[in-house]
Amino acid sequence: MKPHVLQESNWKTVKDESFNIAILPWGATEAHNYHLPYGTDTILAEKVAADAAEIANRNGAGCIVLPSIAYGVNTGQMEVKLCMNMRPSTQIAIVRDILEVLDKHGIKKLVILNAHGGNAFVPIIRELSLEYPHILMSAINWWTACKPDGFFKEAGDHAGELETSCMQYVAPDLVLPLEEAGDGKERKFAIDGFKEKWAWTPRRWIYISDDTGVGNPIGATPEKGERFLKCCTEKIARFLNDLSKVKSERDQYE
Numbered sequence: 219m220k221p222h223v224l225q226e227s228n229w230k231t232v233k234d235e236s237f238n239i240a241i242l243p244w245g246a247t248e249a250h251n252y253h254l255p256y257g258t259d260t261i262l263a264e265k266v267a268a269d270a271a272e273i274a275n276r277n278g279a280g281c282i283v284l285p286s287i288a289y290g291v292n293t294g295q296m297e298v299k300l301c302m303n304m305r306p307s308t309q310i311a312i313v314r315d316i317l318e319v320l321d322k323h324g325i326k327k328l329v330i331l332n333a334h335g336g337n338a339f340v341p342i343i344r345e346l347s348l349e350y351p352h353i354l355m356s357a358i359n360w361w362t363a364c365k366p367d368g369f370f371k372e373a374g375d376h377a378g379e380l381e382t383s384c385m386q387y388v389a390p391d392l393v394l395p396l397e398e399a400g401d402g403k404e405r406k407f408a409i410d411g412f413k414e415k416w417a418w419t420p421r422r423w424i425y426i427s428d429d430t431g432v433g434n435p436i437g438a439t440p441e442k443g444e445r446f447l448k449c450c451t452e453k454i455a456r457f458l459n460d461l462s463k464v465k466s467e468r469d470q471y472e
């Protein structure tokens with residue numbers, strides 16, 4: 219039992235505890251090349267959230283990890299079998315309901331720990347900050363906490379070396395041998411603005427990848443995954459400790 223993970227905790231532990239920060243792991247349910255499970259993003263979000271909270275709580279951060287949301291924005295993958303799309307408007311409704319509960323129980327900080335590139339919490343937080351100005355909301359894309367250079371030869375974007383290495387470390391039983399994987403070859407945009415990423419439009423998965431992967435997983439090893447996850451988790455734990463000391467919104471600034 220992990221007392222900092224609500225789903226594993228109990229009333230005896232929770233009722234007298236005062237929590238400072240709620241962490242909401244947010245993943246997706248989508249195809250990840252041939253070799254990684256549909257739950258990859260959710261599994262990694264839960265792992266990083268639980269480990270970072272455990273480290274931060276040793277230094278008195280007072281984190282509680284909420285049950286994760288396993289549905290992400292996958293509007294560009296509607297043609298890919300059983301990619302489970304959730305609209306941004308549904309996501310905002312979910313966050314709003316969660317904030318109502320947290321507010322009632324005196325938890326004034328929420329960290330959304332995101333693991334899926336299609337989820338965008340910036341507009342959601344901006345909008346909800348008008349309704350809950352006294353709750354400090356933030357979001358982390360966990361894989362951006364540490365730069366992948368130095369950890370991976372070619373990190374990849376979706377089910378590539380980075381994600382595959384992390385899953386080989388966290389959930390090896392759910393990862394097929396790499397011989398089963400496709401090469402994750404991506405067909406890039408033909409228009410320069412999109413290719414150079416200063417113009418943006420969603421990618422349509424049926425056109426960009428044959429095996430649903432973006433990035434070659436061939437160089438993945440569990441050791442690489444362990445090192446990268448450790449780097450990100452420790453950095454996020456330090457962030458949680460910093461955040462736990464914030465008493466008023468002004469404290470966030472120099």
Ligand SMILES: [Zn+2]
Binds near residue numbers: 250333334376
């Ligand atoms: Zn993923």
